[in-house]
Amino acid sequence: MNEQPKIAVLGGGSWATAIVKMLTENLNTVGWYMRNAAAIDHIKRNHHNPKYLSSAEFNPTQLDLTKDINKIVAKYDILIFAIPSAFLVSELEKLTKPLKGKIIFSAIKGIVPETGLIVGEHFHKNYDVPLENIGVITGPCHAEEVAMERLSYLTIACQNQENAKLMSKSLKSWYIKTKISDDIIGAEYASMLKNIYAVAAGIAHGLGYGDNFQAVLMSNGIREMKRFIKKVHKMKRNINNSAYLGDLLVTGYSLFSRNRQFGNMIGKGYTVKSAQMEMSMIAEGYYATKSAFKMKEENGANTPIIDAVFNVLYNNKDAKKEFKKLTNKLD
Amino acid sequence: MNEQPKIAVLGGGSWATAIVKMLTENLNTVGWYMRNAAAIDHIKRNHHNPKYLSSAEFNPTQLDLTKDINKIVAKYDILIFAIPSAFLVSELEKLTKPLKGKIIFSAIKGIVPETGLIVGEHFHKNYDVPLENIGVITGPCHAEEVAMERLSYLTIACQNQENAKLMSKSLKSWYIKTKISDDIIGAEYASMLKNIYAVAAGIAHGLGYGDNFQAVLMSNGIREMKRFIKKVHKMKRNINNSAYLGDLLVTGYSLFSRNRQFGNMIGKGYTVKSAQMEMSMIAEGYYATKSAFKMKEENGANTPIIDAVFNVLYNNKDAKKEFKKLTNKLD
Incomplete structure (x- = not known):
């Protein structure tokens, strides 16, 4: 890619870590927000996430790690949310920056408990993100097997097929195959x-x-x-x-x-x-x-x-x- | 059942043994053909099949065991074949009795290697059994879980729905649920x-x-x-x-x-x-x-x-x- 898309992952768990790993196969820099400052230090020093998917090795110079969610939102165009749905609302409350102009991909497998909405709808209704800028990244995919670089297939769903293609291109590698879909719901x-x-x-x-x-x-x-x-x-x-x-x-x-x-x-x-x-x-x-x-x-x-x-x-x-x-x- | 259907199972393996077990839940007598005379003796003496599904216990007075395939064919109206497909042709070569008037159910999961036919077609083409008298018994069902009386569901397929119902009634019990279908092929x-x-x-x-x-x-x-x-x-x-x-x-x-x-x-x-x-x-x-x-x-x-x-x-x-x-x- 000549001009690389500016993509960040939000979340510090296994699935977030796996997605960061996939992106580092293609991008020079991946933004990564997690709330745990100690984990960030650990990744910088030891090149892996201490608690989740610790077998995945990173080159820290490729990672733009921060515990400031607003910094990530300000700096990156495409945000992949991989925060457990139970914590999504409290994380989003920290936001002072609007999400309206962003492309949002959900890698959250669940429902927002406070609103009963699926994640895409939650961003659309509460953050004015247009539906065409909302997408979903879905498996079948255990994060553990991504760490092991075992062949896995992802489906990238987005109404706007250009957004889906861009995400697809950023995630795929020799061990990740991707398919795009318009069936986000x-x-x-x-x-x-x-x-x-x-x-x-x-x-x-x-x-x-x-x-x-x-x-x-x-x-x-x-x-x-x-x-x-x-x-x-x-x-x-x-x-x-x-x-x-x-x-x-x-x-x-x-x-x-x-x-x-x-x-x-x-x-x-x-x-x-x-x-x-x-x-x-x-x-x-x-x-x-x-x-x-x-x-x-x-x-x-x-x-x-x-x-x-x-x-x-x-x-x-x-x-x-x-x-x-x-x-x-x-x- | 007032008048019980005369059903026999042909085969001595795990799946044959599991089907005999299911039938003994409903029938006073189940015909059972297997070629291994030592196994027959073992079942009569020790109440279980020595090599296959040996945890399934039988009451020998319910079993009409024989190593003579022609005796079984002469005596029973409904024949359930549960012989591995690789041995079916050689077993059928022993037949001196016609199969034409019989109702045949296949519990064989495969193709007859010598003819490349599915089992139902093999009986229809080579033994003049009319299609309406041919049925299939299918899972999902590991024989081992039948022995353990773990809940399992069978599908009984036959063009003639009366035959399917009869077989269904003979196989079902507190741990076996059955469903009938007309999609034998x-x-x-x-x-x-x-x-x-x-x-x-x-x-x-x-x-x-x-x-x-x-x-x-x-x-x-x-x-x-x-x-x-x-x-x-x-x-x-x-x-x-x-x-x-x-x-x-x-x-x-x-x-x-x-x-x-x-x-x-x-x-x-x-x-x-x-x-x-x-x-x-x-x-x-x-x-x-x-x-x-x-x-x-x-x-x-x-x-x-x-x-x-x-x-x-x-x-x-x-x-x-x-x-x-x-x-x-x-x-």
């Missing part, structure tokens, strides 16, 4: 819903269901996802593309997925509160379940899996009984 | 093709590809399967139903799948011959690949995954190079 909802199905897979596993049932759950899950997304935003899409089915599978079959782990604890008898305390964090799927259930009440989609997870997490229903009822609704 | 091809994708998943794993790629492979696999089956038998079917997608997932994600193990050895550098000798058996996916490749040459389906597996297994192509090429055709 579908990609975001798939990203959010898959976490609920991963929680469901975890609950089922915790209750003692096996691989045969897991395959049935995923097969019903993708059909349910299709019905849900169709109600939200009807367009021609192949739900079996990697951004939807692939993303569901990589999460639903991953033993490392925090959502699956959270579900597994619930299935084994932990209360929601004790599972959250044990994990010292809140799985994205927890919030996603509440929002998705509310939405399906409004749009009338038939979603037996989301309903069962909602009843277990929010209505204090017994997981064993609720999943037994669910098994009669699947086929 | 689709169910058989899905059953066969999934083994090729499991070989592909194994090769990829053996070559060092990770979970991100596996999700992409399965997402492309189900789309490829849809294209292939549509060319063979076009009808309205939801490829994401459990009999197609579920069956693909349970096999493709299983570390115990013989097809995946076979592929894994190929990916790690074994020759086809040494992998087969090491496994002391031939994976169904090996034959399926040859037949599927031949069929797609005729019907023109776009099948990059089948092509790559074919080139590795039959054209002596280097797995690493072939899969590198394949990665550029997936998305």
